Amino acid sequence: MSSVEISKLRKVLSDNGYSLTKARTETFKLLLNPDPQSMNELLTKAAGKLDRVSVYRNIDVFEKICIVQRIYIGWKYKLELSDQFIGHHHHFSCLNCGRTIDIEDNVVIEDFVSSLSAKFKFTARRHQFEIDGYCKDCAE
DSSP: OOHHHHHHHHHHHHHTTOOOOHHHHHHHHHHOSSSOBOHHHHHHHHTTTSOHHHHHHHHHHHHHTTSEEEEEETTEEEEEEOHHHHOOOEEEEETTTOOEEEESOOHHHHHHHHHHHHHTTOOOOOOOOEEEEOOHHHHO
């Protein structure tokens, strides 16, 4: 984990009245993964480093202050770091196996959001665009 990531984490926490603790740093490290993760996956990775309660409490704080966001897959969800840590992007989510695939080309989606916002004279502050369906392996 880089000092830039730690500095950014410390600033977001501080700006929202929280301090950077060892448990929060460890929870943040668990989230440093290119793919969204379920709570179960995070808890498995945390075994021996953090107890379940600490992980749940830290994720709750991280969600409240937008360090982490939920990616919904049907009625379930996975967690990933928010845009301020990994950059804004969208996903395809497989309803069968739970796999998430980042949508690499966001230009069309971002243009659509801008166009729609202009049409309705709406100032969009944030958005999530997720497409649920079946990956190529599950569709066969």
